[in-house]
Amino acid sequence: MRYHSTNNPNHRVDLKEAIIRSLPPDNGLYMPDTLPTLGSDFWSSFRTLDFHEIGMAVASAFFGEDVPSPALRDIVTGTLEFDAPVHSLAPDDHILELFHGPTLAFKDFGARFMARLMAWLTRHDDHLLTVLVATSGDTGGAVASAFHNVPGTRVVILYPQGKVSGLQEKQLTALGGNITALEIDGSFDDCQALVKSAFLDRELSEQYNLTSANSINLSRLVPQSFYYIHAARQLDEGTKPVFVIPSGNFGNLTAGLLAMKLGLPVEHFVAATNRNDVVPEYLQTGDYQPRPSQPTISNAMDVGAPSNFVRMQAIFGNSWETMKSHISGSSYSDDETRAAIREINARFGYQIDPHGAVGWLAARDFRASHPGTTTITLETAHPSKFPDVMDAELGAGKVEIPERLAILADREKVATPLGIGTRDFHHWLRATL
Numbered sequence: 001m002r003y004h005s006t007n008n009p010n011h012r013v014d015l016k017e018a019i020i021r022s023l024p025p026d027n028g029l030y031m032p033d034t035l036p037t038l039g040s041d042f043w044s045s046f047r048t049l050d051f052h053e054i055g056m057a058v059a060s061a062f063f064g065e066d067v068p069s070p071a072l073r074d075i076v077t078g079t080l081e082f083d084a085p086v087h088s089l090a091p092d093d094h095i096l097e098l099f100h101g102p103t104l105a106f107k108d109f110g111a112r113f114m115a116r117l118m119a120w121l122t123r124h125d126d127h128l129l130t131v132l133v134a135t136s137g138d139t140g141g142a143v144a145s146a147f148h149n150v151p152g153t154r155v156v157i158l159y160p161q162g163k164v165s166g167l168q169e170k171q172l173t174a175l176g177g178n179i180t181a182l183e184i185d186g187s188f189d190d191c192q193a194l195v196k197s198a199f200l201d202r203e204l205s206e207q208y209n210l211t212s213a214n215s216i217n218l219s220r221l222v223p224q225s226f227y228y229i230h231a232a233r234q235l236d237e238g239t240k241p242v243f244v245i246p247s248g249n250f251g252n253l254t255a256g257l258l259a260m261k262l263g264l265p266v267e268h269f270v271a272a273t274n275r276n277d278v279v280p281e282y283l284q285t286g287d288y289q290p291r292p293s294q295p296t297i298s299n300a301m302d303v304g305a306p307s308n309f310v311r312m313q314a315i316f317g318n319s320w321e322t323m324k325s326h327i328s329g330s331s332y333s334d335d336e337t338r339a340a341i342r343e344i345n346a347r348f349g350y351q352i353d354p355h356g357a358v359g360w361l362a363a364r365d366f367r368a369s370h371p372g373t374t375t376i377t378l379e380t381a382h383p384s385k386f387p388d389v390m391d392a393e394l395g396a397g398k399v400e401i402p403e404r405l406a407i408l409a410d411r412e413k414v415a416t417p418l419g420i421g422t423r424d425f426h427h428w429l430r431a432t433l
């Protein structure tokens with residue numbers, strides 16, 4: 001399979017370049033030249049397949065030309081070490097729980113697949129693949145966990161000293177092995193500037209096989225389409241779901257569109273946002289107006305210029321009418337989100353995080369305006385990741401911290417302190433890598 005840039009169909013690269021480079025030099029996004037489909041054999045029996053079999057079929061459709069089956073099977077198996085169960089609140093109101101991974105958010109699926117695919121693609125390179133990542137908290141944790149113990153890879157995380165929460169810091173610094181943390185005496189922006197300086201130094205970047213494992217890497221989207229299919233098969237036969245996706249950069253929703261293109265029967269998609277509502281506004285008016293993001297309690301969705309929007313446009317042939325016929329949008333305030341967290345707890349005894357709560361509101365409103373439809377709302381993170389909001393709405397300590405996160409508290413932090421000087425950082429890389 002060849003891949004092209006959304007900015008220039010003539011800039012075409014192979015799988016390794018699309019994945020390791022992550023972003024085309026023209027600032028577009030990589031897309032496969034053709035979007036694969038799965039045949040009627042698959043769709044007539046998909047309800048009987050398990051999560052791994054679905055993952056393997058989808059991964060083969062995308063990467064089977066370039067990656068032999070046994071390697072792909074290892075990548076899929078290593079990715080899907082946890083389930084994505086559907087929890088039903090009512091016969092027409094379902095929640096797809098995507099937080100059963102090691103860092104308690106859906107990003108574990110994409111990051112784990114990307115780590116394993118990158119390791120395979122670089123297996124014959126002279127140097128280990130080195131992922132450089134600057135983090136203000138969560139992203140670094142998901143990337144570190146995904147690459148932890150993956151042979152042929154190592155991760156260097158830069159985080160701002162004193163500016164991440166205690167448990168977040170443990171997620172970055174307590175894994176050991178192939179994960180190294182640099183505690184930078186500066187801000188998140190300083191960390192980002194350091195990472196950028198290393199990529200700009202061509203010699204350093206090529207000699208040490210540096211990659212960014214960027215969040216818009218195509219290899220993160222494909223595994224996210226696995227769970228749309230896995231969710232649909234958990235509903236009663238004949239039910240065509242409406243998927244409701246709490247969205248920020250719209251990677252998760254784009255993965256749903258890939259699943260639809262593969263042939264999954266989907267009734268409709270609903271893009272649910274907080275007051276950063278650039279896409280719902282576009283769906284209503286046809287006018288796309290990116291703008292600075294505004295802070296909310298569902299902060300992983302505080303995005304004013306969603307990076308995957310151009311992929312969504314490409315999938316719909318750049319037609320607003322076509323996109324609108326498949327996706328509706330709605331946005332909600334923090335007050336509405338807080339009320340939803342309380343209501344879902346009171347009515348169903350279910351604890352939902354602020355991102356999932358935004359989705360649930362959009363699902364409720366969609367069902368009200370489209371009677372007879374069945375919604376699956378993606379619950380993108382475990383509520384224990386947002387203790388301030390959950391404690392305020394449900395009472396202090398009501399949400400339990402899953403053990404896989406809680407055990408980190410007792411682990412030892414190991415981090416190398418470093419200043420914000422570029423020369424010191426490059427020197428450290430050359431001396432250490």
Ligand SMILES: *Cc1c(COP(=O)(O)O)cnc(C)c1O
Nearest residue numbers: 247248249250251252300380381
């Ligand atoms: C990243 C994230 C989102 C937004 O997902 P996109 O793919 O960027 O739209 C939603 N909820 C949580 C908890 C996240 O971490």
